[in-house]
Amino acid sequence: MEKGIVQVFGNGTASSEQLEHLLESEGYVMQQAQNLESLQEVVLRDRPSAVVIDLDEFGDSTWSACQELKDDLATRKAALILLSSNDDENLRIKGLEAGADDFVAKPYSPRELLARLKAIARRITSGDAKRIRVKDIEIDLDEHRVRKAGKPIDLTYIQFKLLYLLASRRNNVFSRKEILEKVWGKKVYVTNRTVDVHIKRLREKLGEYKYPSQYIETIHGTGYRFL
Amino acid sequence: MEKGIVQVFGNGTASSEQLEHLLESEGYVMQQAQNLESLQEVVLRDRPSAVVIDLDEFGDSTWSACQELKDDLATRKAALILLSSNDDENLRIKGLEAGADDFVAKPYSPRELLARLKAIARRITSGDAKRIRVKDIEIDLDEHRVRKAGKPIDLTYIQFKLLYLLASRRNNVFSRKEILEKVWGKKVYVTNRTVDVHIKRLREKLGEYKYPSQYIETIHGTGYRFL
DNA sequence: TTTTATTATGCAATCAATATGCCATTACCC
DNA sequence: GGGTAATGGCATATTGATTGCATAATAAAA
Structure with missing residues (x-):
C-alpha cells in the first residue's frame, strides 16, 4: 500500500x-x-x-x-x-x-x-534493494540506470519505476491497482489501460519481441509479473 | 521475524x-x-x-x-x-x-x-510468500501460481480462486451456492452448472483422470470438497 | 430394475481482458 | 518560446476466458 x-x-x-x-x-x-x-x-x-x-x-x-x-x-x-x-x-x-x-x-x-x-x-x-540483477538485466536505483547485458537502456521516469517495482519482487504478481498505487502513487488519475501502455513500452525497450515473454509476463485477469 | x-x-x-x-x-x-x-x-x-x-x-x-x-x-x-x-x-x-x-x-x-x-x-x-500445500499441490498466493509436484500449472483467474477456496479448507464441503458467493461474489448471476464446468476444468488441469478423484471429490446432492 | 435427480462434459456463442497504433496533451530543455 | 520527449488514453484488433445449453453419464430413490 x-x-x-x-x-x-x-x-x-x-x-x-x-x-x-x-x-x-x-x-x-x-x-x-x-x-x-x-x-x-x-x-x-x-x-x-x-x-x-x-x-x-x-x-x-x-x-x-x-x-x-x-x-x-x-x-x-x-x-x-x-x-x-x-x-x-x-x-x-x-x-x-x-x-x-x-x-x-x-x-x-x-x-x-x-x-x-x-x-x-x-x-x-518494506524491502527495497539498491541494486537488482535479474537475468541479464541490471537495475541501479541510485544511478537510476538500467543495463541489459551490460549495455545501458534509456528508460523514462515511469518506465524505470515500473521496472523497479516489478523486478523488486520477481515472480510476484502485481495487479494494475497495485502498480498504479506504487508507481503513480497518491490519488491516481490514470486508468488501467495506461498501465498496459507503459508495460508495452517497457517491453519494447527491454527487447521483448517473441512470445512467451522473456521478462514481463501477463497474468490474464490478474496483472503482470517479472520472471 | x-x-x-x-x-x-x-x-x-x-x-x-x-x-x-x-x-x-x-x-x-x-x-x-x-x-x-x-x-x-x-x-x-x-x-x-x-x-x-x-x-x-x-x-x-x-x-x-x-x-x-x-x-x-x-x-x-x-x-x-x-x-x-x-x-x-x-x-x-x-x-x-x-x-x-x-x-x-x-x-x-x-x-x-x-x-x-x-x-x-x-x-x-508476509514478505516471504504465503503458501498452501496440499498433497503434491502448492498454491502460492503472491505469485498467483500453482504447482503440482514442483511443475507450474497455468490456471485462469476463476480456476485459481476456486482452487484456493477449496484448498483453504480441506475436507470442508462447499455447496455450489457457497462457491458462487465466494468466487463470484454475492450478487453475480451465474448458474450452478457453471460451477460444474469450472470444477471440471480445474480437475483437468490438476491432472485428475481416474476415479475416485484424487483432489476434488463430488458430494452428490451437496457440493464439492478438496481432499 | 426403473425412474428420477444430479453431475460431467463437449461445444459454440458470448463476453472480457489485453495489446497496440495513433494522436492529443503535458512536461522538459535549450 | 520552439522543439523534443514523455505521458495519457481512445479505438480497434486480438487473444483468452466464461457461460450455459444439450446431451451423456452416473448416482440415488423407489
Whole structure:
C-alpha cells in the first residue's frame, strides 16, 4: 500500500470527518460503508488498501468479517484497523489475534490513526534493494540506470519505476491497482489501460519481441509479473 | 521475524517480568538493556527481531536511537515498539513517525504487547510468500501460481480462486451456492452448472483422470470438497 | 430394475481482458 | 518560446476466458 482507498465501516462522526480530510490531504480516498453485509461486495469492487471497522457498531459480526478480509485474495494485504470504545484488554487482544494490524480506542485522534495507518503501510511495502540483477538485466536505483547485458537502456521516469517495482519482487504478481498505487502513487488519475501502455513500452525497450515473454509476463485477469 | 530475540531497553518491572515469561512461552528470548548508548553495539551483536524502548527512561535520546535502528541494515526490519507513561497524542504520533511500528501506553498489558508484536511480525514476515500445500499441490498466493509436484500449472483467474477456496479448507464441503458467493461474489448471476464446468476444468488441469478423484471429490446432492 | 435427480462434459456463442497504433496533451530543455 | 520527449488514453484488433445449453453419464430413490 502506498496511497489508495481507505474503506471505513462505521457511521460518520466528527472524528471520521476530520479523518477524511486528513486522509485526503495525504492523497488517500476515504469511503464509508454502513453495513458489514455488503463488505465482500464493496471490498471486491474497490480493493481498498486499508479497512477500518468500528466494533461498536458491528459487534461480533466483525470477527467473521476479519476472517473474510484475510481470506480474500483481493484484500489479504489491506491494512486492517479496529476501533472500539470498549477499552478491554481481552477485546484488544482478540482483535489483534483475529488478524487486525492495530486496535485503536475511541474516541480516537484522527491524526494518530493516520500515523498508525502509515506505520503499517511502511511495513507492508518494506524491502527495497539498491541494486537488482535479474537475468541479464541490471537495475541501479541510485544511478537510476538500467543495463541489459551490460549495455545501458534509456528508460523514462515511469518506465524505470515500473521496472523497479516489478523486478523488486520477481515472480510476484502485481495487479494494475497495485502498480498504479506504487508507481503513480497518491490519488491516481490514470486508468488501467495506461498501465498496459507503459508495460508495452517497457517491453519494447527491454527487447521483448517473441512470445512467451522473456521478462514481463501477463497474468490474464490478474496483472503482470517479472520472471 | 518468526521467533527470536526481543531486546528491551528499559528497567525491569513487574510487567517486564511477566512479559519475559510470556515471550519465553512463545519461543522468544528477551534481553534487557540499561542504556541506549550501547544500542548499536548490542543490537549489532544480537540482531533482535524486535526492539522495545521505554521513552520514560530514555527520553529524547530515543529519537536518534529510532533513527539508527531504521538506518541500519541489520535492524531496519526489526519490529520497533515504544513505551511511555506519557499518553500525549503528539508524542505518540511523533513516535510512529520516527519509525516505530507501535506505541504502547504504560502501564501496559504484557499479553497485549505480545499480541501487538505478533501483529507486526505477521506483516514483516508476509514478505516471504504465503503458501498452501496440499498433497503434491502448492498454491502460492503472491505469485498467483500453482504447482503440482514442483511443475507450474497455468490456471485462469476463476480456476485459481476456486482452487484456493477449496484448498483453504480441506475436507470442508462447499455447496455450489457457497462457491458462487465466494468466487463470484454475492450478487453475480451465474448458474450452478457453471460451477460444474469450472470444477471440471480445474480437475483437468490438476491432472485428475481416474476415479475416485484424487483432489476434488463430488458430494452428490451437496457440493464439492478438496481432499 | 426403473425412474428420477444430479453431475460431467463437449461445444459454440458470448463476453472480457489485453495489446497496440495513433494522436492529443503535458512536461522538459535549450 | 520552439522543439523534443514523455505521458495519457481512445479505438480497434486480438487473444483468452466464461457461460450455459444439450446431451451423456452416473448416482440415488423407489
